[in-house]
Amino acid sequence: MRPTKSLSALATLGFATLLSFALTVPAQAAGPSYVALGDSYAAGNGAGNYDSASGNCHRSFSAYPYLWKNAHAPSAFADTSCSGAVTTDVTNSQLGPLNSSTGVVSLTIGGNDAGFSDVMTTCVTGSDTDCVNRVNQAESYAQNTLPDRLDATYNAIRAKAPNAKVVVLGYPHVYTLGVFCVGLSDTKHRKIDEASDVLDSVISSRAAAHGFVFGDVRSAFNGHELCSGDDWLHSLVVSPSWESYHPTANGHASGYYPVLNANS
Numbered sequence: 001m002r003p004t005k006s007l008s009a010l011a012t013l014g015f016a017t018l019l020s021f022a023l024t025v026p027a028q029a030a031g032p033s034y035v036a037l038g039d040s041y042a043a044g045n046g047a048g049n050y051d052s053a054s055g056n057c058h059r060s061f062s063a064y065p066y067l068w069k070n071a072h073a074p075s076a077f078a079d080t081s082c083s084g085a086v087t088t089d090v091t092n093s094q095l096g097p098l099n100s101s102t103g104v105v106s107l108t109i110g111g112n113d114a115g116f117s118d119v120m121t122t123c124v125t126g127s128d129t130d131c132v133n134r135v136n137q138a139e140s141y142a143q144n145t146l147p148d149r150l151d152a153t154y155n156a157i158r159a160k161a162p163n164a165k166v167v168v169l170g171y172p173h174v175y176t177l178g179v180f181c182v183g184l185s186d187t188k189h190r191k192i193d194e195a196s197d198v199l200d201s202v203i204s205s206r207a208a209a210h211g212f213v214f215g216d217v218r219s220a221f222n223g224h225e226l227c228s229g230d231d232w233l234h235s236l237v238v239s240p241s242w243e244s245y246h247p248t249a250n251g252h253a254s255g256y257y258p259v260l261n262a263n264s
């Protein structure tokens with residue numbers, strides 16, 4: 001056999017091997033199809049690196065949905081979360097991408113229904129009594145009205161994504177308590193943290209009733225709330241104001257994302 005011929009045979013063999021390798025081994029292992037839903041805590045207001053195509057939804061490429069997508073290479077991905085969303089916004093305008101092949105759904109929702117922005121505005125501009133009264137009203141809403149609204153939203157998600165693992169992520173405490181901190185009073189800090197606990201308790205119980213997983217982020221944020229000295233939340237932001245009292249990029253990477261990962 002002439003050397004050229006054997007070389008050409010070898011080359012043919014090599015090419016065939018390469019070809020079969022290329023045909024049988026996908027470039028990247030595909031994870032389950034993933035859809036992210038929810039409010040500004042899901043969209044990533046406060047995390048920076050915003051997707052300009054998301055307009056006033058202010059979705060961030062550094063928020064937990066994109067961190068999960070980048071790590072798990074889902075076979076399909078959609079993020080329909082949006083700044084200011086309430087439960088009916090999820091049901092009415094975020095469920096488009098869900099289908100029977102959807103493998104994982106995440107969402108953070110309920111805080112705006114209970115009046116998050118108005119509560120924080122009242123607590124920043126009003127007296128201790130104003131703040132306590134406004135939080136009491138929000139807690140009463142969370143306990144009496146929010147459960148039915150969450151049920152309707154969770155039912156709509158399950159109807160469109162019958163095979164998905166649904167991970168409902170909660171809200172962190174906003175303040176580290178018992179430390180010296182310039183700004184709002186200790187009374188306000190305690191009351192606002194109490195509101196996170198009430199919201200998380202209601203959301204967790206409704207999620208469990210639907211067979212959804214509840215991802216509690218409070219311990220992940222422990223020691224990184226406002227006044228901690230290593231804050232993973234923004235305080236009042238003058239511009240853009242929609243970042244106020246929302247998680248930073250660190251809050252998404254080290255608070256929300258590990259909790260989503262552990263529960264998905």
Ligand SMILES: CCCCCCCCCCCCCCCC(=O)Oc1ccc([N+](=O)[O-])cc1
Pocket residue numbers: 039040041045082083084085110111112114115116117119120138171172173174192193195196199242
């Ligand atoms: C319900 C009383 C909550 C009191 C403080 C408790 C803080 C922890 C819970 C946080 C809940 C945040 C959910 C809201 C996220 C959200 O969409 O915020 C907005 C972001 C931006 C706008 N906006 O109008 O631009 C409006 C709302």
